[in-house]
Amino acid sequence: MTDIPVVKTVEELKDQPEEYQNAVRKIVISHAVNELYGAQVFDEPAIALAPTPYAKWLTCRVAMEEYGHHVRFKELGEQIGVPAEQMTPSQKRPLSIFEFELKTWAEFCVIKLLADLAEILQVEDLAHCSFHPLRNLSRATMPEERFHAQFGKDFSTELCQTAEGRKAVQDAIDRYFPMLPAFFGRPKSKNNEMFRRWGIKQRTNEEMLDDYLVRARELVEGHLGLKLPAAGAPAA
Numbered sequence: 001m002t003d004i005p006v007v008k009t010v011e012e013l014k015d016q017p018e019e020y021q022n023a024v025r026k027i028v029i030s031h032a033v034n035e036l037y038g039a040q041v042f043d044e045p046a047i048a049l050a051p052t053p054y055a056k057w058l059t060c061r062v063a064m065e066e067y068g069h070h071v072r073f074k075e076l077g078e079q080i081g082v083p084a085e086q087m088t089p090s091q092k093r094p095l096s097i098f099e100f101e102l103k104t105w106a107e108f109c110v111i112k113l114l115a116d117l118a119e120i121l122q123v124e125d126l127a128h129c130s131f132h133p134l135r136n137l138s139r140a141t142m143p144e145e146r147f148h149a150q151f152g153k154d155f156s157t158e159l160c161q162t163a164e165g166r167k168a169v170q171d172a173i174d175r176y177f178p179m180l181p182a183f184f185g186r187p188k189s190k191n192n193e194m195f196r197r198w199g200i201k202q203r204t205n206e207e208m209l210d211d212y213l214v215r216a217r218e219l220v221e222g223h224l225g226l227k228l229p230a231a232g233a234p235a236a
């Protein structure tokens with residue numbers, strides 16, 4: 001059992017074992033890539049789909065913040081020695097949840113409702129990370145991720161006021177939700193075990209997914225009064 005280090009600065013990271021440094025880099029790269037890709041394929045295009053000036057205004061804010069997350073994770077990546085080109089979607093394949101083809105406003109509301117909830121769970125976990133610059137960055141992005149999830153909840157709730165809107169939201173949930181479990185990674189993942197051994201992450205992929213399913217069900221069934229479909233296979 002490795003002693004869990006406390007790494008307060010970027011400089012102190014250089015004194016850590018290679019495995020620790022690589023583990024931190026892996027997570028920072030993943031966040032930098034996925035925040036950018038999500039902003040490109042969902043948030044920015046959603047501005048054109050938003051039905052009112054008010055909705056466009058808030059969607060612009062979401063897009064601005066998601067691009068901002070990429071910028072901040074990329075900055076941290078550069079400080080810890082990751083080449084900039086490794087933090088673009090052309091170098092590293094983004095997560096499968098971004099393969100969904102966004103066509104409607106209802107789909108975007110559901111993506112914010114469900115995918116940003118998944119992101120909140122990740123950020124909550126990293127908020128206790130043993131590498132403090134990453135811990136602090138996660139804590140700083142948390143209020144914005146909460147705003148995105150609330151945005152999804154509010155606009156989904158609004159859409160559900162009409163029969164047609166309810167149908168569109170349920171349809172988007174049916175097609176998008178089965179992609180979400182893969183976001184939490186494979187059960188018994190070796191990477192996750194390494195992250196936990198070093199105190200970089202706190203929970204197993206299985207614990208995260210279970211928690212997510214409870215919270216997603218509460219939103220979709222408890223709050224919206226819709227049906228949560230079967231979860232789909234966890235991680236390819």
Ligand SMILES: [Fe+2]
Pocket residue numbers: 035065066069119145
């Ligand atoms: Fe984000």
Ligand SMILES: [Fe+2]
Pocket residue numbers: 066116119144145148
């Ligand atoms: Fe977000």
